[in-house]
Amino acid sequence: MLEFEPSTIVFTIINLLVLYVILRKLLFGRVNAVLEQRAALVKEELDSAERNSRQAEELRSEYEAKLTDAHQEAARIVAEAQNRGQRVYEAKLADAETDAKRVHSEAQAQIATERENMLRGAREEVASLALLAAAKVAQKSMDSADDRDLVESFLSEVGEQA
Numbered sequence: 719m720l721e722f723e724p725s726t727i728v729f730t731i732i733n734l735l736v737l738y739v740i741l742r743k744l745l746f747g748r749v750n751a752v753l754e755q756r757a758a759l760v761k762e763e764l765d766s767a768e769r770n771s772r773q774a775e776e777l778r779s780e781y782e783a784k785l786t787d788a789h790q791e792a793a794r795i796v797a798e799a800q801n802r803g804q805r806v807y808e809a810k811l812a813d814a815e816t817d818a819k820r821v822h823s824e825a826q827a828q829i830a831t832e833r834e835n836m837l838r839g840a841r842e843e844v845a846s847l848a849l850l851a852a853a854k855v856a857q858k859s860m861d862s863a864d865d866r867d868l869v870e871s872f873l874s875e876v877g878e879q880a
Contacts (some may be wrong), residue, residue, distance in 0.1 A: 798868055841870065841874075845866065849866065
């Protein structure tokens with residue numbers, strides 16, 4: 719059976735205490751140091767992950783701000799291009815209207831000149847015919863400059879009345 723001797727119990731307790739002190743000095747210190755290093759490493763990695771998360775959030779915010787600025791800049795550029803296009807269109811339209819007015823004025827001047835030339839030609843023709851008719855009636859020649867001036871003044875008076 720089992721015998722309990724007090725000396726064995728005391729030596730066992732002393733052995734356990736010595737073993738505890740040795741283990742505490744040699745093993746527990748190192749284990750605790752390793753555990754503390756691991757805890758510090760985990761804490762450092764958590765802090766690093768949190769910093770990275772904050773940086774990523776800041777970068778996302780900056781990206782969104784830049785994207786918004788880019789959209790605004792693009793809208794401004796499009797509006798500016800539309801304004802420039804409208805101004806160019808209006809300038810071209812004004813040039814076309816000016817050219818049309820100039821061409822119209824030139825055409826009116828040309829028509830007036832041709833009308834004057836045609837009227838002058840018709841007057842001369844009528845004057846010649848009138849002189850010829852008057853010569854036939856008078857049975858004499860009416861070629862002098864005075865006779866011609868007389869016929870032209872007559873035709874001018876008739877032209878003004880018509």
